[in-house]
Amino acid sequence: MSVKRLVRKSRLFATVVIAVLALPAGAWAADGPFPRGEGFYFDIFTVILFLAIYAAWIKTSSWVDRDAQELSLPGDMWNGLMLAGGALSLIMIWIMPVFWLSFFVFVLLLAAPSLYYVSVRNRKVKAPERVLTPDHLRSLARRYLKLDFGKASDDTARDGVPVRFFGRRSEGQPDDPNRVARVMESVGYKTAQEMVYDACNRRATDIHLEPTKSEMTVRFRIDGMLTPADPFSRATGDAVISIFKVLCNMDITEKRKPQDGSMSAQVEDHVVDFRVATSGSVSGEKLVMRILDTSQQIISLEQLGMREKMHTQLRSIVTQPHGLFIVCGPTGAGKSTTLYACLNEIDRYQQNIITIENPVEYQLENVTQIEVNPKAGKTFATELRSILRQDPDVIMIGEIRDKETAEIACQAAQTGHMVFTTLHANDAVTALGRLIDLGVQPFMIASALSGVLGQRLVRLLCPKCKVRYKPNPELLRKANLPVEKIKFFYKPPEQNDGEESEEEVCENCGGSGYQKRTGVFELFVITEKIRDMIRDNPNMTAIKQEAVKSGMRYLYEDGLRQVIEGKTSIQELLRVCK
Ligand SMILES: [Zn+2]
Numbered sequence: 001m002s003v004k005r006l007v008r009k010s011r012l013f014a015t016v017v018i019a020v021l022a023l024p025a026g027a028w029a030a031d032g033p034f035p036r037g038e039g040f041y042f043d044i045f046t047v048i049l050f051l052a053i054y055a056a057w058i059k060t061s062s063w064v065d066r067d068a069q070e071l072s073l074p075g076d077m078w079n080g081l082m083l084a085g086g087a088l089s090l091i092m093i094w095i096m097p098v099f100w101l102s103f104f105v106f107v108l109l110l111a112a113p114s115l116y117y118v119s120v121r122n123r124k125v126k127a128p129e130r131v132l133t134p135d136h137l138r139s140l141a142r143r144y145l146k147l148d149f150g151k152a153s154d155d156t157a158r159d160g161v162p163v164r165f166f167g168r169r170s171e172g173q174p175d176d177p178n179r180v181a182r183v184m185e186s187v188g189y190k191t192a193q194e195m196v197y198d199a200c201n202r203r204a205t206d207i208h209l210e211p212t213k214s215e216m217t218v219r220f221r222i223d224g225m226l227t228p229a230d231p232f233s234r235a236t237g238d239a240v241i242s243i244f245k246v247l248c249n250m251d252i253t254e255k256r257k258p259q260d261g262s263m264s265a266q267v268e269d270h271v272v273d274f275r276v277a278t279s280g281s282v283s284g285e286k287l288v289m290r291i292l293d294t295s296q297q298i299i300s301l302e303q304l305g306m307r308e309k310m311h312t313q314l315r316s317i318v319t320q321p322h323g324l325f326i327v328c329g330p331t332g333a334g335k336s337t338t339l340y341a342c343l344n345e346i347d348r349y350q351q352n353i354i355t356i357e358n359p360v361e362y363q364l365e366n367v368t369q370i371e372v373n374p375k376a377g378k379t380f381a382t383e384l385r386s387i388l389r390q391d392p393d394v395i396m397i398g399e400i401r402d403k404e405t406a407e408i409a410c411q412a413a414q415t416g417h418m419v420f421t422t423l424h425a426n427d428a429v430t431a432l433g434r435l436i437d438l439g440v441q442p443f444m445i446a447s448a449l450s451g452v453l454g455q456r457l458v459r460l461l462c463p464k465c466k467v468r469y470k471p472n473p474e475l476l477r478k479a480n481l482p483v484e485k486i487k488f489f490y491k492p493p494e495q496n497d498g499e500e501s502e503e504e505v506c507e508n509c510g511g512s513g514y515q516k517r518t519g520v521f522e523l524f525v526i527t528e529k530i531r532d533m534i535r536d537n538p539n540m541t542a543i544k545q546e547a548v549k550s551g552m553r554y555l556y557e558d559g560l561r562q563v564i565e566g567k568t569s570i571q572e573l574l575r576v577c578k
Contacts, residue, residue: 046099050106057086057110064117071124072365078117085113163193163200164266167247183246188239191232195240198229200267202510205291205332209241211284216240223459223517224332234284241278241287248276256280262359270295275359294363298340305518307561313523314453318342318420321393323450324413326400328423328431334457334519335422336361339396342420343367351393356383358398372398380405388412397421403439410440413448427555428454428524429544436538446535452524454555456576457517458568462509466490466566479560491569518567520559520577524552 061082068075089109096102115132122130130136167179183189195218199207204220204227211217216237218229232240245252248261258279265272275290301311318325325342327335340362346353348366355364358372358380370387372378380397381404387395388408399422400406413419425431431452435445471489476482492513493506505511524547526534533543548554559573 049103050093053107053110054086057082057114060114061086064114067121068117071121073121073124078113081113081116085109161190161193161197162266162268163197165193165196165243165247166264166266167249179246179249183243186239186243188232188236188243191236192240192243195229196265197267199291200272200293202227207287207289207291209237209287211237211281211286213283221332223512223514224457225459225512227512238284241285244274244276244287244289245278248274250276250278255285273359292359292361294361296362298344298362298364299337300344301341304334304338304341304521305562306521307558310521310523310558313525314342314451315345317451317525318345318418320418320450322413322416322418324409324419324421324448325450326421326423326431326435326452327455328425328428328434328452329455330424330426332457333455334517335455336398338453338455338519339420339422340364343394343396346394346418352391353394353396354387354390354392355396356380356387356398357396381408384408384412388417392417394418394420399423400435400438406435406438406440407444410444410448413450414444419448426454428452428522428552429540429547432524432534432538432543433540442538443535446531449526449531449534451526454522454524456520456555456559458520458559458562458572458576459514460516460518460562460567461490461492461569461572462506462513462515464508465493465506465513466569467493471570481560481564486564488566489563489570490566491571514572518562520555520562520573522552522555522558525550 061079064078064082065075067073068078086109089106092105092109093102096105118132122133165180165183195207199220202220202222204222205224206221208219208221208226209216210219211234213234215234216232218231218237219226220229221227231237242252244263245259245261247263250259250261256279258277260275260277262276263274265274271294273292273294275292276287277289278285278287280286301315304311306314317323327338329335336357343353343355343364348364352368353364353366354368354370356370356372360369360371363369368387368390370378370383372380372383380399381402384395384397384405385408395409395412395417397405397409397419400409401424409419409421423431423434425434429452431454432445432449435449436442468488468490471486473483476486495511495513506513509515527546527550530543530546530550533539533546556573556577559568559577562568563570563573
């Protein structure tokens with residue numbers, strides 16, 4: 001619905017309400033100067049009642065304000081309407097002579113704009129996000145009043161796991177309720193719900209289901225490490241895989257050839273997207289699903305874990321009007337999180353930002369996000385060509401893998417666009433070598449590239465169970481660390497696989513000794529001298545030496561800072577920076 005129509009509609013609505021209410025009020029006012037009976041108007045209960053209703057109205061108004069902003073509805077208009085309702089109701093209370101009548105009008109005037117708002121916003125959002133629907137009321141009653149008003153139309157109430165799947169909405173099409181209804185009757189449905197709920201609660205990013213002869217092993221990737229979860233029987237496991245295949249609209253009879261698809265689920269109060277891939281193996285069909293929580297907050301450059309000097313440097317690179325900025329590292333090194341943080345530095349209202357991603361991991365307001373789909377011929381290269389015609393200022397390309405994409409990216413960077421992208425390479429200088437290996441002319445790279453950020457994620461030690469120890473001075477000397485200054489390092493508690501481990505499993509981290517992750521970085525800034533070196537004779541060893549000379553610190557050196565501060569262990573740093 002267009003904003004104009006909405007405004008017109010709501011104006012009409014407000015006029016009607018005012019007219020209806022004003023008529024009798026005017027008639028009463030005409031009856032006499034002050035048409036009320038005698039004495040005792042001040043009733044404490046009435047006052048409390050009115051105040052309570054007013055408080056509820058204030059709370060609702062602030063929700064409307066926030067919600068309208070989130071859904072990009074015209075906030076000014078809705079705030080105005082809410083306020084008008086509030087003001088009118090006050091006037092009505094003052095004018096009307098009969099308490100119950102004025103009370104009714106008071107409540108009506110306060111509630112009408114909010115109810116109208118709810119009806120408008122409910123049309124705009126997906127079913128699970130609608131409010132004041134029977135399902136929503138039931139879930140509120142369950143949560144706050146501990147009351148159960150029968151089974152909800154979905155079966156989350158029956159199973160007690162707040163997970164509800166829906167099929168993938170392919171572009172422009174609503175979810176297919178038949179598909180969802182079909183899987184809800186299947187044997188493994190409850191197991192699938194519980195598994196997804198468990199994975200989301202443990203902050204897993206991937207779920208792996210792998211068949212063996214007798215059972216289906218389940219593993220979650222948590223903080224980058226695969227962690228075993230409770231396995232299923234083979235029959236249940238196969239049923240669970242079938243459920244996900246149906247939801248993703250895959251061919252369920254095909255159990256050998258690799259397939260991929262996507263689906264979504266409502267987990268508690270937010271929507272999570274899943275990328276699902278299946279393939280055959282010797283002992284049966286396996287499945288891997290990637291969990292994309294699109295409601296996650298984008299973190300800022302400061303929160304990535306960089307030292308201050310580096311994020312100032314990085315900010316000045318990414319806010320330039322043109323250039324090519326590359327984040328590199330292996331899979332799962334947090335490259336896209338960093339790219340989003342960089343995008344977040346750019347004024348999205350004044351600049352036209354377009355992203356091409358595979359898949360879209362976070363949703364950004366005021367940014368055009370395009371998802372590649374190689375099956376439909378939408379590759380990074382084709383999409384990049386077409387968006388260059390849409391006059392972008394900033395372009396984010398999910399990944400550069402081929403010569404064509406790399407060349408267009410360089411050209412775009414030279415013709416007045418800021419281009420962000422990622423590259424699969426171990427360190428920053430190697431990423432430069434990778435671009436040359438892809439076949440891009442060194443002179444093109446030299447004039448386009450503004451900086452390369454190499455990164456890894458290290459797990460942070462669990463603050464509840466980390467163990468202090470004295471590091472070997474010999475090792476410190478080898479690593480060029482000040483032996484006198486460093487008194488202690490920290491490490492996770494010893495993992496004892498024996499019987500006694502049961503008594504003392506740290507509740508905070510589940511016994512792994514680590515919790516959450518942070519980034520370690522190396523920033524390769526392209527100075528004029530390095531630009532010349534790339535153009536003339538790209539010798540990686542010489543370029544690396546020059547980069548270090550101009551202040552680049554290697555990943556490992558950057559990570560040592562986190563070890564010295566006791567945030568991570570030296571073993572963990574060595575694991576990720578080998
Ligand atoms: Zn712990």
